[in-house]
Amino acid sequence: MTNQAFVTIKNAAKSYGNLEVLKDINLTVERGQIVAIIGPSGSGKSTLLRAINELDPLTSGEVWLEDVQINKKLPFRQYEAHVNQVRQDIGMVFQHFNLFPHLTVRGNITLAPRMLKGLSEADANKLAEEQLAKVGLSEKIDEYPSRLSGGQKQRVAIARALAMKPKVMLFDEATSALDPELVEEVNQVMKQLAEEHMTMIIVTHEMDFAASVCDRVLFMDQGVVVEEGPPSVIFQNPKEERTRNFLRKHLSR
Amino acid sequence: MDYELILRVYPFFIEAAWVTIQLSILTALLGLTCGALGAAARMSRLAVFRWIGATYVSIIRGTPALIQIFILYFGGPQIGIQLDSFSAGTIALGVNIGAYMTETIRGAIQSVDRGQTEAARTLGMGRWETMRKVVLPQAARMMIRPLGVNINALIKGTALVAPISVVELTYTAQRFIGSTYKPFEMFLLSGLLYMIIIYAVGQVINWLDRRARIT
Numbered sequence: 001m002t003n004q005a006f007v008t009i010k011n012a013a014k015s016y017g018n019l020e021v022l023k024d025i026n027l028t029v030e031r032g033q034i035v036a037i038i039g040p041s042g043s044g045k046s047t048l049l050r051a052i053n054e055l056d057p058l059t060s061g062e063v064w065l066e067d068v069q070i071n072k073k074l075p076f077r078q079y080e081a082h083v084n085q086v087r088q089d090i091g092m093v094f095q096h097f098n099l100f101p102h103l104t105v106r107g108n109i110t111l112a113p114r115m116l117k118g119l120s121e122a123d124a125n126k127l128a129e130e131q132l133a134k135v136g137l138s139e140k141i142d143e144y145p146s147r148l149s150g151g152q153k154q155r156v157a158i159a160r161a162l163a164m165k166p167k168v169m170l171f172d173e174a175t176s177a178l179d180p181e182l183v184e185e186v187n188q189v190m191k192q193l194a195e196e197h198m199t200m201i202i203v204t205h206e207m208d209f210a211a212s213v214c215d216r217v218l219f220m221d222q223g224v225v226v227e228e229g230p231p232s233v234i235f236q237n238p239k240e241e242r243t244r245n246f247l248r249k250h251l252s253r
Numbered sequence: 254m255d256y257e258l259i260l261r262v263y264p265f266f267i268e269a270a271w272v273t274i275q276l277s278i279l280t281a282l283l284g285l286t287c288g289a290l291g292a293a294a295r296m297s298r299l300a301v302f303r304w305i306g307a308t309y310v311s312i313i314r315g316t317p318a319l320i321q322i323f324i325l326y327f328g329g330p331q332i333g334i335q336l337d338s339f340s341a342g343t344i345a346l347g348v349n350i351g352a353y354m355t356e357t358i359r360g361a362i363q364s365v366d367r368g369q370t371e372a373a374r375t376l377g378m379g380r381w382e383t384m385r386k387v388v389l390p391q392a393a394r395m396m397i398r399p400l401g402v403n404i405n406a407l408i409k410g411t412a413l414v415a416p417i418s419v420v421e422l423t424y425t426a427q428r429f430i431g432s433t434y435k436p437f438e439m440f441l442l443s444g445l446l447y448m449i450i451i452y453a454v455g456q457v458i459n460w461l462d463r464r465a466r467i468t
Binding site (some may be wrong): 088090094116200 | 368382
């Protein structure tokens with residue numbers, strides 16, 4: 001693990017008309033670091049995450065992945081080519097999985113690598129098998145997503161993202177839509193990624209998971225980072241009143 | 254009911270039904286083309302195209318199809334467009350149904366969950382790649398039924414070219430009424446043939462829809 005800045009967010013701000021959803025946020029994530037972003041809904045945490053890969057571009061500020069500025073201002077065509085390129089390095093997992101329902105699990109995983117990296121069918125199949133084995137779903141390779149449970153869908157979604165060999169993974173409330181008994185299988189996969197030193201930024205409501213897996217926790221409220229630090233500090237000894245209030249509600253559950 | 258008359262004239266109606274079928278097929282093909290282009294225009298990132306698409310739809314949907322047919326067939330020669338009645342009818346009806354199909358196609362595409370596009374774009378797929386490989390295959394299934402409704406309307410709408418003397422089912426009925434004074438039998442016969450055509454097309458649509466739902 002090297003201690004270099006990997007994902008850098010500088011003076012990030014975003015507003016919809018008069019509504020400011022992000023206010024001057026700065027964040028540096030190092031290679032291999034796992035950062036959790038917690039906070040009440042509407043705090044801007046998902047927006048911040050989605051700004052990293054330009055799904056919700058910032059109004060102002062900069063986002064960098066290593067030495068590449070992700071949110072470069074470019075003419076439309078160049079901008080499209082640029083984001084298509086950088087997004088290949090940034091995996092994302094969504095709350096609602098967003099698997100492609102018209103494709104099998106294999107099709108879901110191989111579509112982008114085949115189209116974007118020009119993988120042959122055989123190589124793509126091998127890749128799909130590897131990634132599925134990793135999330136423990138090898139036997140589901142020829143199923144359609146509609147035949148999978150929520151937890152299995154999310155594991156396939158993770159495998160699909162990993163198949164692009166991303167440098168960083170973004171998780172946007174990856175377990176929030178799951179039945180409680182299915183959360184653990186997804187958490188297991190994420191823990192395994194953590195052990196492999198994947199750089200991860202995780203928006204989550206699961207404080208226990210954040211506490212046990214993450215190196216750093218950011219608490220956001222009303223578009224600002226209220227407090228950040230190692231989980232031991234944030235969860236056991238937070239400085240800010242707002243953090244304490246939030247945690248009181250969430251940890252007592 | 255004059256069955257003998259029906260037996261005598263029905264071959265002419267079969268011929269007319271064939272014209273209605275040809276008219277329907279060509280109109281449907283032109284309509285689908287206009288619909289696809291119209292939908293692409295309406296969803297373009299360029300305001301000019303969106304404006305063109307929206308104007309097309311509102312003009313066509315805001316005026317009677319019969320007027321559109323008359324403008325092209327009777328008004329066309331005034332501005333240098335000379336068309337025989339079959340071509341004028343096909344083009345006017347095709348452009349007409351195309352406006353409705355524009356909305357059908359756009360509706361189906363926009364009903365595909367945004368998360369699908371987000372997931373594809375996040376993997377690095379471009380706008381067009383995402384449309385082609387992720388959105389359209391899903392939208393296509395959702396448009397079969399509403400496009401079937403459009404096509405059903407279009408087949409019945411082909412009756413509107415009777416006034417410009419295309420020898421299709423409605424015109425043929427009118428023509429035989431002129432010589433036989435039996436409107437009940439003649440309109441019933443043409444109506445029955447419309448129904449058969451529509452039933453057959455409906456079966457094809459159902460089959461396509463069922464096939465698309467298998468996965």
